[in-house]
Amino acid sequence: MSNAPVDKGRRRFLTVATTVVGGAGAVGVAVPFIASWNPSAKAKNAGAPVEVNIGKAEPGQLIRVEWRGQPVWVVRRTPEMLEGLAAIEDDLRDPNSEQPQQPSYAQNRYRSIKEEYLVTVGICTHLGCSPQYLQDSFGEQVEGIPSGFFCPCHGSKFDIAGRVFSGVPAPYNLVVPPHYYIDDTTILIGEDGEQA
8 A cells, every 4th residue: 555645636537537438438339229229221211101103094004012011002993993883882891991991081982082093002801912903804704893803812802992892701801001192193102191
């Protein structure tokens, strides 16, 4: 042990310096650790809303996009397709869309905001297969309706509004994702907007 006098100023300086360096080290470790909890850029993009340009869609055309890793279909329905929806409602499992497979603004006969356009997730509600879009030839290939969707995996069929027929394996209508019209030619899929 030394008998030298204790320099209290130096001791305080060393204590404060050590505390500051230790605090900076703790922050240096904590920032990347907490940042690692945030989703990656790839994950953010996968869940991000998707804009779909429908300006050049022809009547009867199906546009495919991907949202959250799922296929989303936008179908521009013809007047004939729309007229046929009422005629088959007795053959449907959930004709009034009472199951929560769509936002409230799409809980109607057309399952859409604008009658002309159907926006739906292209995955069968039975086992997750992707149905085929059959335009104006559905009745020739699958008994029931003039156009719609047919899942060849287990025979489920849906009308052109994505409503499931009775007596098929799929228990629910096709899912309608949240979406809204940015303008007359652009739909944003993945977010609800204020609907008129």
